[in-house]
Amino acid sequence: RKEVEQDPGPFNVPEGATVAFNCTYSNSASQSFFWYRQDCRKEPKLLMSVYSSGNEDGRFTAQLNRASQYISLLIRDSKLSDSATYLCVVNVGNTPLVFGKGTRLSVIA
Amino acid sequence: SQTIHQWPATLVQPVGSPLSLECTVEGTSNPNLYWYRQAAGRGLQLLFYSVGIGQISSEVPQNLSASRPQDRQFILSSKKLLLSDSGFYLCAWNTGVYTEAFFGQGTRLTVV
Numbered sequence: 193r194k195e196v197e198q199d200p201g202p203f204n205v206p207e208g209a210t211v212a213f214n215c216t217y218s219n220s221a222s223q224s225f226f227w228y229r230q231d232c233r234k235e236p237k238l239l240m241s242v243y244s245s246g247n248e249d250g251r252f253t254a255q256l257n258r259a260s261q262y263i264s265l266l267i268r269d270s271k272l273s274d275s276a277t278y279l280c281v282v283n284v285g286n287t288p289l290v291f292g293k294g295t296r297l298s299v300i301a
Numbered sequence: 302s303q304t305i306h307q308w309p310a311t312l313v314q315p316v317g318s319p320l321s322l323e324c325t326v327e328g329t330s331n332p333n334l335y336w337y338r339q340a341a342g343r344g345l346q347l348l349f350y351s352v353g354i355g356q357i358s359s360e361v362p363q364n365l366s367a368s369r370p371q372d373r374q375f376i377l378s379s380k381k382l383l384l385s386d387s388g389f390y391l392c393a394w395n396t397g398v399y400t401e402a403f404f405g406q407g408t409r410l411t412v413v
Contacts, residue, residue, distance in 0.1 A: 199372060214357075223399055224399045224400070224401075226401050233389075233409070234406075234407070235391055235404035235406055235407045236345070236404055237404070238401050238402075238403070242399060255401060279344075279345070281402075283398060283399050287394075287398060288333070288335055288347055288350045288402075289398075289401075289402055290347075291337075291344055291345040292344065293343065293344030295343060
């Protein structure tokens with residue numbers, strides 16, 4: 193089983209839609225969780241950290257389910273500018289961050 | 302504030318030629334430093350990481366090597382490039398293994 197798994201997509205959604213991505217991780221000892229955004233041919237950029245109690249930043253909501261070992265990202269009121277690849281990132285013990293392969297989102301006018 | 306510089310942005314090299322990519326971080330001390338590679342349409346693969354000067358951990362066997370001659374400088378090298386070394390090379394840093402990482406702008410390497 194891979195350490196971090198994501199649905200590769202692509203998710204094609206109309207503007208204004210709500211879209212959710214899930215990510216599962218294999219190591220129950222994982223302690224840190226993040227969502228990154230990567231635009232085409234650019235470096236990944238931190239979108240938000242994921243806290244145990246869940247957290248929100250504007251139209252973006254991240255949640256963590258430790259029992260089921262998954263994290264989620266919800267994007268409300270999708271904008272064209274949200275089109276990108278979203279990477280799930282997990283710290284697996286005392287080792288460098290592990291990146292999922294990403295989920296591609298295309299928001300269509 | 303902290304910044305990370307990575308260069309060059311693009312590079313086209315012939316098979317068998319050497320490689321040297323450099324990354325420097327400003328505004329922080331004793332960062333953890335990382336080299337990742339992303340092949341076209343693929344995920345990020347961790348190549349090397351370093352928690353201090355002269356300390357390098359390698360994640361995958363390959364014809365690449367890394368060095369950290371100074372606290373905030375990380376260099377990726379190869380003596381002889383292969384076609385399969387083509388990809389998008391990203392340098393990153395963080396302050397601890399549990400914290401978020403920040404990336405340089407990347408080097409797009411094409412081996413021909």
